Amino acid sequence: MLDDWNKWITRQLFTLKSNGLQRNLIQTSQATQPILVRHQAKLINFSSNNYLGLANHPKIIQAMKDGMNEGASQASSRSLVGTSKAMKQLETELAKYHNHEAALLFSNGYMANVGVLSSFLSHHDVVLSDRLNHASIVDGIRLSQAQHIRYRHNDIDHLQEQLQKIDCGKKRIWVVTDTVFSMDGDIAKLQELVLLKQRYGFALMVDEAHGGGVFGSQGQGVVEQEGLSPHVDIHIGTLSKGFGVYGAYVIAQSNWIDFLINRCRSFIYTTSLPPVVISGIKASLQLVKQGDHLRKDLRKKSVYFRNHLRDFGFHTFDSKSQIIPILIGDETKTVLFSHKLEQRGILSLPIRPPSVPVNTSRLRFSILASHQWNHLDQALETIQQIGKEMGVI
Ligand SMILES: Cc1ncc(COP(=O)(O)O)c(C=O)c1O
Incomplete structure (x- = not known):
């Protein structure tokens, strides 16, 4: 009986892995800061919900x-x-x-x-x-x-x-x-x-x-x-x-x-x-x-980031907030894009089914009020480069 469970679990995990859908827990420090640390590398953080920077x-x-x-x-x-x-x-x-x-x-x-x-x-x-x-x-x-x-x-x-x-x-x-x-x-x-x-x-x-x-x-x-x-x-x-x-x-x-x-x-x-x-x-x-200045700053940075991504030719869905996705489509390609970003100092994690519908896998960038403008510019340049390399834009 236990053997049946084990076989089933192994099969499920294999399928997830083969489809590029496996989730892993990766140790991260300073996760609420605009720069976090993962695998001993400093990365510009686009995966936090600490929108106003208040966690610190x-x-x-x-x-x-x-x-x-x-x-x-x-x-x-x-x-x-x-x-x-x-x-x-x-x-x-x-x-x-x-x-x-x-x-x-x-x-x-x-x-x-x-x-x-x-x-x-x-x-x-x-x-x-x-x-x-x-x-x-x-x-x-x-x-x-x-x-x-x-x-x-x-x-x-x-x-x-x-x-x-x-x-x-x-x-x-x-x-x-x-x-x-x-x-x-x-x-x-x-x-x-x-x-x-x-x-x-x-x-x-x-x-x-x-x-x-x-x-x-x-x-x-x-x-x-x-x-x-x-x-x-x-x-x-x-x-x-x-x-x-x-x-x-x-x-x-x-x-x-x-x-x-x-x-x-x-x-x-x-x-x-x-x-x-x-x-x-x-x-x-x-x-x-009392955080109106933070809200205004966040809004300004979000609009700037989104407008640039759109100008580069990315599909940013109908984003109107600090959450800015870019459509990649295929799951494996989305994971690859995310890996390439990470190798160049940027963390934006792939969002795949079942979190989103099939063929709409995406990278999601969460803008923080605590991001510096140069963080945004560095990220934009890198995203554009990888987008071109991978034929997304
Ligand atoms: C729209 C929405 N509702 C609810 C939740 C759950 O909130 P919590 O993380 O506090 O459990 C989340 C996020 O995680 C969310 O994105």
């Missing part, structure tokens, strides 16, 4: 050191003795930040998405989800057993077509979208989604994992930037990317949050975030609110 901010690090005085762990789940005064204060502050009723902290974005979707939805319900939504959204929907309809990426007409087929009188409907798509770097058509919501009366959930910190008047995200916050029923924010710390939160009406406290299994059955993390988030939130 002295104020956050000091706050986390101070937080250590409360002990290394909360050693309990939230509903037992794992809710501290600092956590309650932070949740109140997060709700105020979003000008909404209530907030609830989660261990991370994956658990927030899986927990929220599987708590609110059941097999009676229908959920429509953008085809490029994050894996945690897909997993949450699967766990809920709701009818799952994936509409074509950012295709509002296709979404409407699907909505028209549903008997709205009988079914409760939920629509969920990332705001900034992590693989294409483009942005959800939120205004149009809100118009559809007004027509069809569905609940609207957004995942601001890559919009948080980066967009919005104080970094609240794309929804706030577009003035649509009152139309969103569930807002998921993550604290490990733009905020540079760890964790996630949900913003919603008080009774929706109370429901999660009582029903959400990924919230209830896990140890709460440790005090150091809470202290770090609190410090980060202040910096994000």
